[in-house]
Amino acid sequence: MKSETHISELRPPPIEPANYLNADHGVKSWLFTTDHKRIGLLFLASITLMFTLGGVFAMLIRLELLTPKGDLVSADTYNKLFTMHGVIMVFFFLIPSIPAVLGNFLIPLMIGARDLAFPRLNLLSWYIYLAGAAFTLWAIVSGGVDTGWTFYTPFSTAASNTEVIKTGCGIMIMGFSSILTGLNFIVTTHKLRAPGMTWFRLPLFVWAIYATSMIMVLATPVLTITLALMAIERAFGIGIFDPALGGDPILFQHLFWFYSHPAVYIMILPGMGVVTELICAFSRQRVIGYTGVAIATLAIAFFGFLVWGHHMFVAGEAAYAAMAFSFLSFAVAVPSAVKVFYWTATLYRGSISFEAPMLYALGFIGLFTIGGMTGLFLAALGLDVHVHDTYFVVAHFHYIMVGGSLLAYFGGLHYWFPKITGRMYPEGWARLAALTIFAGFNLTFFPQFILGYLGMPRRYYSYPESFQTLNVLSTAGASILALGLLIPAVYFLWSWFYGPPAGPDPWNAKGLEWTIASPPPKENFIVTPVVTSEAYDYEVAEIEPGLFYEEAD
Amino acid sequence: MSYRVERMPEMQFRDLEQQQETAQFGMWVFLATELLLFGALFTAYTVFRYFYPAVFAEASHGLNAVIGTVNTAILIVSSVFVALAVAAVKSGRRKAFLFDLSAAIFLGTAFMALKGYEYYEHYQNNEFPGLAFDYAVPNAPIRQVYFFLYFAMTGLHAIHLTVGILLLVYVLVRAYRQHYSTAYFAPVENAGLYWHFVDIVWIFLYPLLYLIDIHH
Numbered sequence: 001m002k003s004e005t006h007i008s009e010l011r012p013p014p015i016e017p018a019n020y021l022n023a024d025h026g027v028k029s030w031l032f033t034t035d036h037k038r039i040g041l042l043f044l045a046s047i048t049l050m051f052t053l054g055g056v057f058a059m060l061i062r063l064e065l066l067t068p069k070g071d072l073v074s075a076d077t078y079n080k081l082f083t084m085h086g087v088i089m090v091f092f093f094l095i096p097s098i099p100a101v102l103g104n105f106l107i108p109l110m111i112g113a114r115d116l117a118f119p120r121l122n123l124l125s126w127y128i129y130l131a132g133a134a135f136t137l138w139a140i141v142s143g144g145v146d147t148g149w150t151f152y153t154p155f156s157t158a159a160s161n162t163e164v165i166k167t168g169c170g171i172m173i174m175g176f177s178s179i180l181t182g183l184n185f186i187v188t189t190h191k192l193r194a195p196g197m198t199w200f201r202l203p204l205f206v207w208a209i210y211a212t213s214m215i216m217v218l219a220t221p222v223l224t225i226t227l228a229l230m231a232i233e234r235a236f237g238i239g240i241f242d243p244a245l246g247g248d249p250i251l252f253q254h255l256f257w258f259y260s261h262p263a264v265y266i267m268i269l270p271g272m273g274v275v276t277e278l279i280c281a282f283s284r285q286r287v288i289g290y291t292g293v294a295i296a297t298l299a300i301a302f303f304g305f306l307v308w309g310h311h312m313f314v315a316g317e318a319a320y321a322a323m324a325f326s327f328l329s330f331a332v333a334v335p336s337a338v339k340v341f342y343w344t345a346t347l348y349r350g351s352i353s354f355e356a357p358m359l360y361a362l363g364f365i366g367l368f369t370i371g372g373m374t375g376l377f378l379a380a381l382g383l384d385v386h387v388h389d390t391y392f393v394v395a396h397f398h399y400i401m402v403g404g405s406l407l408a409y410f411g412g413l414h415y416w417f418p419k420i421t422g423r424m425y426p427e428g429w430a431r432l433a434a435l436t437i438f439a440g441f442n443l444t445f446f447p448q449f450i451l452g453y454l455g456m457p458r459r460y461y462s463y464p465e466s467f468q469t470l471n472v473l474s475t476a477g478a479s480i481l482a483l484g485l486l487i488p489a490v491y492f493l494w495s496w497f498y499g500p501p502a503g504p505d506p507w508n509a510k511g512l513e514w515t516i517a518s519p520p521p522k523e524n525f526i527v528t529p530v531v532t533s534e535a536y537d538y539e540v541a542e543i544e545p546g547l548f549y550e551e552a553d
Numbered sequence: 554m555s556y557r558v559e560r561m562p563e564m565q566f567r568d569l570e571q572q573q574e575t576a577q578f579g580m581w582v583f584l585a586t587e588l589l590l591f592g593a594l595f596t597a598y599t600v601f602r603y604f605y606p607a608v609f610a611e612a613s614h615g616l617n618a619v620i621g622t623v624n625t626a627i628l629i630v631s632s633v634f635v636a637l638a639v640a641a642v643k644s645g646r647r648k649a650f651l652f653d654l655s656a657a658i659f660l661g662t663a664f665m666a667l668k669g670y671e672y673y674e675h676y677q678n679n680e681f682p683g684l685a686f687d688y689a690v691p692n693a694p695i696r697q698v699y700f701f702l703y704f705a706m707t708g709l710h711a712i713h714l715t716v717g718i719l720l721l722v723y724v725l726v727r728a729y730r731q732h733y734s735t736a737y738f739a740p741v742e743n744a745g746l747y748w749h750f751v752d753i754v755w756i757f758l759y760p761l762l763y764l765i766d767i768h769h
Contacts, residue, residue, distance in 0.1 A: 108565075114567040118573050130643060183582045191575040192565060221590035228598075240597055240684035246694025252599055255593055400734065478567050523564060 019422065019519040034119035035522065039419070040105035042126050043096060050092040051131060055482065062444075062478040065471050070461045078461035079146035081163065086149030091171050092133055094405050096261060098270035100129070100181055100215075102412045103209045105420060107185055109513035109520060110203045112194025112529045117187040125180040132174030139166035148459065150260070151227070153241035153252040157234040164234055168227040175220045175227075178266075185209055194512070196531035199293070203511050203535040204287060210272025213268075215262045219305070223259035226252065249414055250315060251431075254342035257308035265304040267379035267401055268296060268368070269410030272339055275361045277410050278519040279343050281509040282358035283350025289342040290546045296335035296342075303332045313384045329379035336372050340365060356430035360411030363438045367403025371396060374449065389459075392452025395445045403441055410437070410488065412421030417492065418506045421498030422519040429491045436484030443477025511535045558739050573739035577676040580743040585751045587713075591754055594706050599762060601698050608692045610766035613678045613697040619669050621763040624664050625755065632752045635721070635745045642728070642738045650733075654725045658750070661718045661746035668711055675700070703762055710758060713751045 009233050016022055020037045061081050064072040066549060073081065104122065108115055116122050139145055140196040145167045147156040156164050189210050193202070230252065233239025240247040287293060309317060309325030317325075343365055352358070374396040377383050387393065417425050447470040452458075456467050463471065512529055513520075566572040594767065601610045637654035672681070679687035682701045724744045727733065733741055 039671055083689060113565060117565065119563075119565065120578060179586050183579060183586065186582050187579045191571065217586045218589050221586050222593040224595035225709075232705075236683040238599065238686075238697065240698050240701055244694075246696075246698045248600065249598060250606075255596065258593075381696055528567075 004529075006249045011458065017100075017517060019286065019517065020522045021519050023522040027354045031121075034115070036104050036108050036116050036122060037121065037420075037520065039122050039126055040101050040103075041291055042502075043100040043104060043129070046126070046130060046133065047071050047093050047096055047101065050088050054085055054088035054093055054533060057081050057088070058136045059478060060336065061085060062475040064461055065463070066475045067311060067436060067473075068463050068468050073461070075461050076146060079148075079459070080144035080460060083148050084140055084442070085144050087136060087145070087167060087171065089401070090149055090263070090267075091174050092136065094267040094401055096181070097267075097405065097409045098274060098299055098412060099185070099209055099212055099266075100125075102205075102274065102409075102416060103185060103212075103270065106513060107188055107206060107209060107414065108192070109516070109524055110188065110206050110511060110535070111192060111197055112512050112525060112531060113192035114523045114525060114528075116184045118184050121180050122184055122515065125177045125184070128177040128180065128463040132170045132303065133171060134175060135170030137170075139170060143158055151230060151252075152256075152257060152476050153230060153233070153247075153249045154200075157230055157239065158242050158244065167229045167488075172227045172231075175224045178216045179220045182213035182220075184216065185213040189213075194525075194529050194531055197448075197512075198531075200291065201531055201534040202294075204276040204290070204293050204297070205273035206227075207297050208269045208276070211297045212253065212266050215266050215301055215304060217265075219262040222255055223263075226255040226259070229255075248426045248480045250312065250317070253312050254308065258305075261308040261311065262301075262412060264397070264400065265300055267405045269300060269465060270502060271368075271405045272297065274412035274415075275343065275364045276339075276413055277511070278357045278361035279346050280536050280538065281415070281507050282355060282361070283347050283352045284538045285346050285350040286534075286538055287342065288345040289338075290536070293339055299335040300332060301413050307332060307379075310379055313381060314388050326379055326381050330376060331365075332356045333372060333376055333454040338369075340369055341371075354431070355414075356425075356427060356434050357411045357415035358436040359431060359438070360407045360414065363434070364404060364411065365408045366501045367399050367407065367438075367441070371399030371403055374399065376519075387452055389457055391448040391456045391458055393444055394486075395428070395448035398445045398448075402445070407437070410434075413452050416513075417495070418502030419513055419520070421496050421499070422503045422517075423497075424506060425488075425495040425497050425499060427490050429487060432486050433487035433491075436487065436503055437481060437485075440477050440479070440481030440484050444474050444481055445477070447471070447473045447477075451534045475504035510537055534536075560734075569737060573737070573742075576739040577742055577746070580746050584746065586588055587750060591602065591706070591709065594702065594709065595757070595761075598702050598706065601695070602765075605692075605695045605698075608695040609699050611692070611716045612696045613763065613765040615675070615678060615700070616703070616763050617671055617674060618763045618767065620667050621759055624667050625759045627660050627664050627667075628752045629757050631657045631664070632749055638743055639738070639745045642733050642741050643735060645735045647728075650728060651725065654721055654728060655764045658718055658725065661721070661748075665711065665714060665718070668707065672704075705714065706758055706762065710751065710754055713754070717744070717748045717751050719745060 020035055024033075033039065033042075054151050060073065061078070064070065064078055064081075066072075070078065104116070107113075132222065140163075142165050142289045145160070145163060145164055147160045147162070151164065151168065189202070189206060212318075229239060230241065233241055233247070237245070239245055241249055241252040243249060260427055276287060276293060307323055307325055307329045313322050313326075376394070378387065378393060378396060414425060414430055427456070451474075453469050454467070456463055502518050504517050504519075507514070512531070512535070515529065516525060560569060562569045562572045562659045564669070566575065594633050634657040638650055638657065640651035641647075641653055650763055675681045676685050679685045680700050686697060686700070687693070688697070724733075724741055727740070
């Protein structure tokens with residue numbers, strides 16, 4: 001008896017294998033980390049906070065629009081609500097979402113590197129993001145801003161009496177974070193690929209982040225300067241946008257959209273990358289048309305730089321310029337459609353299973369298609385005059401940003417959650433949440449297409465009574481959407497601590513990130529992997545072992 | 554030139570060579586983003602000059618073309634010294650390396666001093682929008698735009714040159730402490746690249762701002 005007790009006392013507690021989460025402990029080990037995986041999680045925490053705030057603003061907007069009269073908030077407050085909703089969701093959630101969280105976590109794992117090229121710069125980019133967010137929150141606390149997220153001059157520089165400069169500074173600072181993240185990804189993809197990881201063996205997610213990074217690096221500085229000029233004009237009464245000072249307000253719109261249209265592709269391209277990975281993993285097929293998807297990714301990034309003028313069709317743009325921009329906007333649809341066709345072709349004859357990430361991916365394809373097709377309505381010069389500045393536009397870009405980017409982000413979070421945490425989330429709840437989000441989203445935004453087509457303008461806090469039914473539907477949808485978004489928040493937190501262990505590759509998926517332990521060790525790969533095939537060799541693995549060896553002989 | 558400390562590559566690199574290549578590539582990507590930063594201002598300049606060529610030509614007489622020309626020469630010579638410094642560190646000539654760096658820093662500072670004097674002149678001549686500007690003259694709003702662009706473009710350039718000078722000072726201090734060798738000189742090359750970029754921006758600013766109407 002005595003000796004037995006002795007032995008059980010000596011038996012060591014079950015040891016968790018060393019990984020990036022338990023390698024160091026304490027707040028300091030997180031605040032000064034240069035590990036790309038931890039920085040990805042720091043971004044996850046901060047953008048989740050901002051997303052929640054932006055979501056609260058969205059709910060307040062929808063509640064105000066429940067009734068035709070302005071009764072919940074005043075007109076001024078309403079202007080601030082939609083502005084802060086746009087600013088936070090665009091600059092502090094969507095733009096960093098997939099690149100800074102999933103990109104940060106996955107790029108080195110996917111290309112077989114131990115970290116990004118510049119780990120300290122990576123950490124700096126998180127701190128810069130925090131500084132930008134702090135400025136913007138300061139602007140909110142000191143009264144908010146009411147110009148719309150577009151800051152059109154001369155209203156923003158001469159008329160508005162809200163916190164334009166603070167918000168502008170916040171966005172400018174955030175821009176530097178975005179530039180540094182993009183720079184880091186470009187250099188990493190070029191220089192740190194493992195031996196044998198050629199460009200056309202890269203996972204398409206890496207291609208997508210690479211193209212996104214190009215846009216971040218080349219478009220963001222233009223926004224930086226534009227916002228700086230706007231702030232100077234507002235602060236000192238000197239400048240180049242206000243006609244009273246000899247300036248040109250359309251110039252502001254050109255410069256602003258030179259960034260902000262490509263920014264749409266910063267939001268959607270990473271989503272497309274995620275969806276490509278999900279489609280392959282859950283239809284157990286090599287992606288059809290790898291090269292086509294890769295080239296379409298670059299083509300979208302390239303054309304994205306040439307279409308900004310379609311935001312100014314009714315702003316006094318020259319007729320020939322408008323025609324060129326209209327044509328080029330139609331041209332973007334080609335590579336986008338190419339991708340949709342390749343995804344559906346990959347699904348065809350695949351052995352599809354409907355795990356939660358796949359539900360998000362399928363939702364993405366449908367909603368992105370609707371968002372993209374309605375984009376063509378807006379690119380058409382004649383039709384745009386009718387629906388410009390109506391809820392049709394609002395519905396269109398929410399189909400891209402929420403139906404596209406947000407769904408892809410959630411799909412990606414579910415798919416790589418086991419890799420990030422080493423644990424599984426509850427599949428049943430996750431499917432329920434995915435379906436709730438899909439239903440809530442469509443109920444929110446589909447009525448807005450009709451509202452816009454009927455002529456309800458955006459950015460008004462009251463509307464004629466004939467629009468009420470559709471607005472009530474939209475608000476009901478927003479409530480369902482909010483509920484759907486709360487479910488993952490709960491089970492992700494729960495599974496992080498109590499979920500069943502996932503193992504290195506719970507999806508039986510391919511790609512370098514699934515060859516290492518979950519959660520990954522601190523320096524990712526103990527031995528640098530040598531890559532001999534592309535990331536999607538599903539067919540090879542599906543063949544039964546005996547047959548495989550026979551053929552190999 | 555000898556190592557003071559044996560330099561090891563950082564964890565994510567195979568060897569020191571890969572690390573240096575990566576650093577240099579990073580600087581090129583950074584310069585691409587810088588190019589677009591100035592690009593927005595060049596676009597604004599192009600638009601306004603296209604709309605108001607006569608006012609821009611007239612307003613450009615307010616600039617001191619002599620100082621502008623001298624400053625251009627100063628920057629070109631400074632770039633030569635930076636190029637010589639990079640060549641010197643690569644071939645291990647320590648004295649030449651330190652001298653070339655110091656000369657470039659001196660020239661950069663001289664440029665800034667002359668630029669400061671020019672700004673002071675504009676202030677005295679009421680050509681400084683925001684601080685002292687004469688709105689009574691004909692075409693004052695467009696003149697205001699010209700001078701605003703002049704200050705925005707040369708000001709952004711001056712900020713970059715200041716950063717460049719600080720970078721070279723940092724490299725000089727590290728060079729003095731023997732941090733660089735014929736095997737490790739990526740920071741020197743990168744500071745040099747940055748310097749040349751800032752120099753090239755000026756090469757465009759000089760004719761666009763100073764020489765619009767010089768034949769009169």
